[in-house]
Every structure is written in structure tokens, then in C-alpha cells.
Amino acid sequence: MEKEKQVYQMLDQVYDPELDQPLTELGFIDHIVIEGSIVEVIFRLPTYWCSPNFAYIMAEDIHKYVSSLNWVEEVKVNLIDHCASNEINQGVTKGKAFSESLTAFSGSDGDLDELRKTFQIKAFYARQEKMIKHLLYQLDMTKEKIVSILHSDLISLNLSKEGQLIRTKYFEKKNLFNHSSPLAFTTPEGESLTIESFSDYLLGAKRTRLSMEFNGHYCRGLLEARYKLPSIKEQESTINN
Amino acid sequence: MYKLPNGEEIFIIDAHIALWDGSKENQLNIHGDQFISCFYDYHTNLSPDEYIWPKEKFLKYDPETLVKDVFIKGYSDIAIFQPVYLKEFYKNGFGDFDANEELAKKYKNRFICNGTFDPRHGERGLEQLEENKEKYNWQGVKLYTADWYGDSKGYKLSDPWAKRYLEKCLELGIKNIHVHKGPTITPLNRDAFDVADIDDAASTFPDLNFIVEHVGLPRLEDFCWIATQEKNVYGGLAVAMPFIHSRPRYFAEIISELLYWIGEDRILFGSDYAIWEPGWLIEKFIEMELPDDIQKETGANLDLNVKKKILGENVAALYNIDIEAHKKLLKDCSLANHFA
Numbered sequence: 001m002e003k004e005k006q007v008y009q010m011l012d013q014v015y016d017p018e019l020d021q022p023l024t025e026l027g028f029i030d031h032i033v034i035e036g037s038i039v040e041v042i043f044r045l046p047t048y049w050c051s052p053n054f055a056y057i058m059a060e061d062i063h064k065y066v067s068s069l070n071w072v073e074e075v076k077v078n079l080i081d082h083c084a085s086n087e088i089n090q091g092v093t094k095g096k097a098f099s100e101s102l103t104a105f106s107g108s109d110g111d112l113d114e115l116r117k118t119f120q121i122k123a124f125y126a127r128q129e130k131m132i133k134h135l136l137y138q139l140d141m142t143k144e145k146i147v148s149i150l151h152s153d154l155i156s157l158n159l160s161k162e163g164q165l166i167r168t169k170y171f172e173k174k175n176l177f178n179h180s181s182p183l184a185f186t187t188p189e190g191e192s193l194t195i196e197s198f199s200d201y202l203l204g205a206k207r208t209r210l211s212m213e214f215n216g217h218y219c220r221g222l223l224e225a226r227y228k229l230p231s232i233k234e235q236e237s238t239i240n241n
Numbered sequence: 242m243y244k245l246p247n248g249e250e251i252f253i254i255d256a257h258i259a260l261w262d263g264s265k266e267n268q269l270n271i272h273g274d275q276f277i278s279c280f281y282d283y284h285t286n287l288s289p290d291e292y293i294w295p296k297e298k299f300l301k302y303d304p305e306t307l308v309k310d311v312f313i314k315g316y317s318d319i320a321i322f323q324p325v326y327l328k329e330f331y332k333n334g335f336g337d338f339d340a341n342e343e344l345a346k347k348y349k350n351r352f353i354c355n356g357t358f359d360p361r362h363g364e365r366g367l368e369q370l371e372e373n374k375e376k377y378n379w380q381g382v383k384l385y386t387a388d389w390y391g392d393s394k395g396y397k398l399s400d401p402w403a404k405r406y407l408e409k410c411l412e413l414g415i416k417n418i419h420v421h422k423g424p425t426i427t428p429l430n431r432d433a434f435d436v437a438d439i440d441d442a443a444s445t446f447p448d449l450n451f452i453v454e455h456v457g458l459p460r461l462e463d464f465c466w467i468a469t470q471e472k473n474v475y476g477g478l479a480v481a482m483p484f485i486h487s488r489p490r491y492f493a494e495i496i497s498e499l500l501y502w503i504g505e506d507r508i509l510f511g512s513d514y515a516i517w518e519p520g521w522l523i524e525k526f527i528e529m530e531l532p533d534d535i536q537k538e539t540g541a542n543l544d545l546n547v548k549k550k551i552l553g554e555n556v557a558a559l560y561n562i563d564i565e566a567h568k569k570l571l572k573d574c575s576l577a578n579h580f581a
Contacts, residue, residue, distance in 0.1 A: 203501075211458065212459070213491065217491065221286040225285050
């Protein structure tokens, strides 16, 4: 089924912003229904209460990516088993802003751009920390070298399979920021790191990574419990490196 | 009381328990069903298999089950009730002050019964808070900022009405403000688990203690930042705790971060019973050692003295409990023969 494959390829690009993982990997896509040029994407979340703002971002992105297929004329997004299912499904299908659709969720902002940005930054820190730790502990690279290594040198560095994966993931995020600095490691704003502040910076990035991993463990676990899915055990490697 | 092989006794206060009613009879709507089902998913996902309850029991358990699980099987000397309203989901609410009181009367010196309030109840709620203080002598409250009320799906501690309620707490001597800042469960704002309102409240009310339940996870970085600045901010381990079983290394990372940032005097044990039974959490916590690399990275120390602080001494300080004097009081407790 060629069309179905295409839709799933699009869905691979939709991320849970909080977890920094694709919906397809997280098990959030329940199923899809294709009728001619109309695609319905049925998706689910780990709890009935998952934050509507994040749910809205995912629903919007599903709509956006699937709509970009040239044969698709209509996309119906259907979030099931959620406290704001109706509001989200109708809002996204009609192209409304989050604030219009979910007026009851107090303090919700007009658009979700700032939230998206906040979580892009968090994902950047988390992936960067993994990359730096890998260089520190697997390659015995010095702090001095890490704060000065060029983007181009990091790309050509000989890494293990695991290291390559970490690098790909890091650059995927880093490239979104369009940094002008030639350095491989900068702050999300593109500022250089210094030897003096390196340890504090890394600790800060680690806390961000721990928060994201907490979400990842929790959300996956709750989804497994809710929909009776097979369990995925702690992957030491994802934490260890 | 947890007894070490060498006979040494560790005094334990479980700072976060509940006696809830999530039964079908009490559910007001689908939200009530979904709320308790979500708790049950937490329970089944993170408990060791041998501690998983049937759903029916989880919906509503009797008070004697709680006493057995928390004190007899669960090693605790004292436990603190942290009730929440959830009146939009449950006919009689999720927690019940009177049911808690009744149990506390039956088992003297075993319970601290905290209360709650909702600043969206306005003037009426302020009066109610005074009446409740009079009636129940609350020393603390549990605030559930993501609770629904009419059209509102949540509030913040920095809201003007919340400030009036906190002023009232100060005036009435309700010093310990436990705030749920946990995972998932409905947003207040763009960043659903934002802990920034704690920062604001903690600097406005330096004489109140703010215990951030679930240590702000999944916003550990924000929580650590705030708790480092504000000395009256504490971290409650409820919800983070069960990772000790399913994700031990991850738990070690979390606890070492907390020790590094906020220190050993401001971390409090809580089981979040009945989502998790305290017994296995405490056993595993006493057994655990930080892996060398994690210890080296943060310099964190989790020796027995630190564990004792986390398991009881830190909460005792917040609630003015003299542990040695309290041990004597508990000798006359009807549960004492279970430990002889």
C-alpha cells in the first residue's frame, strides 16, 4: 500500500515536542484510514489528561505534514480518548488557533510558537549533552578540545556506531538554529562555551536531559499500561553515554 | 520504623498519602473514571508485579488496608494525608477530610491531616479556610493547581486570589504548602508544568514552606533553579520514587542532582500511597547505592545519615516533630504490638 507508506513517512516527521521523539516511534499513532484523497489519522496519548497544548501541536503537525502529500485533499485528525478530543480535532481540522479552540484552558497563549521554541531549545540541550558526554568519556576528548572543535571537524570525526547516531541527532537539532559560529558546540543562542563555564553549562544541559528522559520513561510506560502494549526496558545505553 | 540488620532503627515519615474514593458510585462523569484510571496506569506501570492491586481495590480501599500497608507492611511511623477536592469529577470529592480525621483519631500520633483550598472559591473559600483551620487544625495544605473549577482548568500561585489565600495561611499558622507540580494531567498554561509560580510565591511568603511534590518533574531544571534561590522551597519525592525499581540508574541520577542542587536537608520522602505502597519503596531506597560514575560527577553523598534525613528527619523539622519524644508516644499505640 504505497499511499499508506507515504503517510507514515510523513508521520515520522511529527515529533512530540516534549519528548523529542517521533509519534510513530512512541506508539502514538493508532491507525490511519485512507479513502481516495482523504486521510484520517487516528492518534492517542499516554493519558486522558496529556496537556492539550502539546496535543494541539502534534495534531497541527500531523495535519501539516500529511497535507503536504500532493495527492491528499483532506486530512482529518482524530485524537481519541482525551479530555479535549473534540476541541482539538475540530480546531485543527478547521485550521483554528489553539486559543480559539481551547478557551477554557486558562492562560493559554494565542499561538503555540513560543512553546515550540522552548522545547526546541530543551531538545538541543539534551542532544548536545549526550554528544559532549560521548566525546568526554568514550573518546577521552579534553574540555579544551570540546569548546574549540569546529563543526566541520566533528562531522569528519571517526565515531562508533552509537557515536554516529548521537551525532546525527545532535546536528539534526543544531541545524534548526542556523548558528553562524563555525564551532561544533555553542549555546542555543550561538555563543561560544568557555573552559570556565564548561562544567556548569554541562550540568545545566544534563538537568534538561533528565527532565526530558523523565517524560520519555513516563509517557511510554503510561501508554503501555493504558493500551496494554509490550514493555520496553530501561536502555542503559541511552542514559549512560 | 525500619530496623537495620544491626538493630538500628530508622524513623520514617511518609509525607504523601491519600485515602481516596475513586469508586463508580462516587464518579460524577467520565473525567472521574479517567482520572482514577490514569492513577491506576501509574500504579501498574511502575510497581513491582507482586505489589500490583486489582483495579476494583484501587478504586476504593478501606481505611484498615491503608493502616496495614503504610504502618505495618510499610515501615512508616507517621504519615501525612494530602487530600485534593476534584469536585468536578467526584460527587463527594476525591479526598475526604472527615474520613482522614476519623482514622487519625483511631490511631493517635500516627497521622498528620493536611487540608486543601481553592483560591477560585473567592471570599467564601477564605471563610471556609478559617473554619477548617478551626475544625481540623491544619498545619499544611495540598494544592492541586490543575484542578478544574467551572470554566477554569487551573490556577497559579501567583494569581491575586492565591496570594490572599496564602496570606490567610500565614495568619492562621498553616505553614506547609504542598503543591502538586507533577507529570501530565492538564495544563495551566503554555508550559503545563511550569514551576515559576512557586518562585513568586516563595519569595512573597518567606515564612511559609513550599513543598514541590514530584520535585517539579518533568521540569527538574526549573525546580532546581528555583529551589537553589529560595531556601523555603522543598522537594517531595512522590512519583519520582518508584523509578527506583523500574529505572534504578535514572533514579540515581535524579537523586544525585537533587542532592547537588538543593542539598540533603530539603528532600522529603513520600510514597503517594495508594498509587504505590511505601514498603518496597523504602526497602529499595535504604538498599540503594549511587553508582560510582554518578557519585563522581555530582559529588553527591547518599549515605545512611542522608537517607535518614530524607525518610523522616526533614519532614519532622517542617512539622515540629521531636522524633525521640514521638517514639515514646508511639509505644502506647494500638499498632505497637505488630512491631514487638
